[in-house]
Amino acid sequence: MNNKTTARQKIRYRIRKKIFGTASKPRLSVFRSNTDIYVQLIDDATGTTLAAANSRQKDIVAQKSAKMDKSKMVGEAIARKAGEIGIKEVVFDRGGYIYHGRVKAVAEGAREGGLQF
Numbered sequence: 330m331n332n333k334t335t336a337r338q339k340i341r342y343r344i345r346k347k348i349f350g351t352a353s354k355p356r357l358s359v360f361r362s363n364t365d366i367y368v369q370l371i372d373d374a375t376g377t378t379l380a381a382a383n384s385r386q387k388d389i390v391a392q393k394s395a396k397m398d399k400s401k402m403v404g405e406a407i408a409r410k411a412g413e414i415g416i417k418e419v420v421f422d423r424g425g426y427i428y429h430g431r432v433k434a435v436a437e438g439a440r441e442g443g444l445q446f
Contacts, residue, residue, distance in 0.1 A: 337424075337425040337426070338425065339425075340425040341424055341425030344422060344423065344424075344425065345422070348420050348422050349373050349420070350370075350371050350372055350373045350374075350419075350420055350422075351372060351373070351374055352372045352374065352375070352379075353416075353418075354416075354418045354419060354420060355370040355371055355372050355373075355379055355416060355419055355420070356370070356371045356372075356373060356419065356420045356421075356422045357369075357370055357407065357419040357420065357421050357422060357439065357444070357446065358370075358371055358422045358424060359421075359422065359423055359424045359426065359432055359435055360424055361424070361426055361431055361432060364396075365383060365384040365385055366383065366384050366396070366399070366400050366403055366431055366435060367381070367382075367383040367384075367403075368381065368382050368383070368403055368404070368407045368435060368439075369381045370407065370410075370411055370416065370419065379411075379414060379416070380407060380410040380411055380413075380414060380416075381407075381410075382403050382406040382407040382410060383403060384396075384399040384400065384402070384403050386406065388406075389402050389403065389406065396431055397430070397431060397434050398434075400431040400432075400434035400435050400438065401434045401435070401437060401438035401441075402438060403435055403438065404434065404435040404436060404437060404438020404439040404440075404441070404442065405438040405439070405441060405442040406438075406442075407435075407439055407442070407444075408438070408439045408440075408441070408442020408443050408444045409442055411442075411444055412442070412443055416444075417443065417444065417445060418444070418445045418446065419439070419444050419445070419446045420446060421436060421446045
């Protein structure tokens with residue numbers, strides 16, 4: 330691993346020490362690759378993923394738009410899926426990334442979709 334990846338892992342572990350998701354208030358985990366963005370609602374008590382969304386889903390890929398716009402759509406998609414399973418509140422886990430750009434766009438999309446954190 331290079332220095333940038335190692336630094337992100339250290340930050341990620343520091344964040345994860347403080348954040349814990351439950352079934353009623355799961356953790357909204359974000360992973361950002363160079364091309365795509367992935368989010369999951371995780372119940373840390375049982376270690377299960379309750380819902381997931383990413384920028385590779387057919388309905389999001391079909392809309393030819395910039396990565397920032399796709400990130401916002403992913404946030405709205407996870408909020409929609411959370412609403413279907415009856416979740417209104419989440420704990421946001423930025424995954425060691427700076428709360429800026431695409432990570433912030435996901436958070437804003439999720440808030441617009443009705444999630445509270």
